[in-house]
Amino acid sequence: ETGVTQTPRHLVMGMTNKKSLKCEQHLGHNAMYWYKQSAKKPLELMFVYNFKEQTENNSVPSRFSPECPNSSHLFLHLHTLQPEDSALYLCASSQDRGGANVLTFGAGSRLTVL
Amino acid sequence: GQQVMQIPQYQHVQEGEDFTTYCNSSTTLSNIQWYKQRPGGHPVFLIQLVKSGEVKKQKRLTFQFGEAKKNSSLHITATQTTDVGTYFCAGGGYNKLIFGAGTRLAVHP
Numbered sequence: 001e002t003g004v005t006q007t008p009r010h011l012v013m014g015m016t017n018k019k020s021l022k023c024e025q026h027l028g029h030n031a032m033y034w035y036k037q038s039a040k041k042p043l044e045l046m047f048v049y050n051f052k053e054q055t056e057n058n059s060v061p062s063r064f065s066p067e068c069p070n071s072s073h074l075f076l077h078l079h080t081l082q083p084e085d086s087a088l089y090l091c092a093s094s095q096d097r098g099g100a101n102v103l104t105f106g107a108g109s110r111l112t113v114l
Numbered sequence: 115g116q117q118v119m120q121i122p123q124y125q126h127v128q129e130g131e132d133f134t135t136y137c138n139s140s141t142t143l144s145n146i147q148w149y150k151q152r153p154g155g156h157p158v159f160l161i162q163l164v165k166s167g168e169v170k171k172q173k174r175l176t177f178q179f180g181e182a183k184k185n186s187s188l189h190i191t192a193t194q195t196t197d198v199g200t201y202f203c204a205g206g207g208y209n210k211l212i213f214g215a216g217t218r219l220a221v222h223p
Contacts, residue, residue, distance in 0.1 A: 042215035043157075043202070090156060099206030100145050100164075105156045 003027045006091050006106035013081065014114050021076040021109045023091030029104070031097040032074040034066060037108070038087035049074060050097035081113045116141045118205040120214030128222050133190040135217035137203035145206040146179055146186040151216070152199040193221045 004025045013019050034046040048056035049068040065077040088108045094101035117140045127133050145164045149157040163179035170177045176189045200216040
């Protein structure tokens, strides 16, 4: 258990489905992140939240919609995804936002879009 | 923008051989972090280097941060099958942590 819990661990969805990924951290961290990891590309930062406010959106398509109701929870809402969106989605947290902070990653949610 | 390049992309070694991965940044870094991702797993933090020229060791792993704080290396002595995985460096800037593409290490017994 890393202190960052992601559910579900595996998800298969059709292109017309709507689903959500959930992340919860028990570390008392203030910053939370969504990363995408696919076989063909390195870790891609998608969204950053600091004190539940979004501070970064790296040109992510609108079919991905993040939500951060508080500093401990982070969601990624998915709708009308494409097969190329199939990837491992990693949630991470750090004490604060900033380049000197160490990230703690969750185990990831493996998404397959049919 | 800031970029962090990591080489090699892949490395195959025989068990007992040494292994080194290198990380280079286009800009001066405030710190460098190293993470390991086992096959089927998630990145796990290994170490953070902050000072120019810093060297840290963790058993068979030696981490170095360059004098100019723009490059770093991870050296594993006498690799074991448990070292298999992808090693990522991450360069810290003012408000960003930029990951390298990672070096995938395969160890043949």
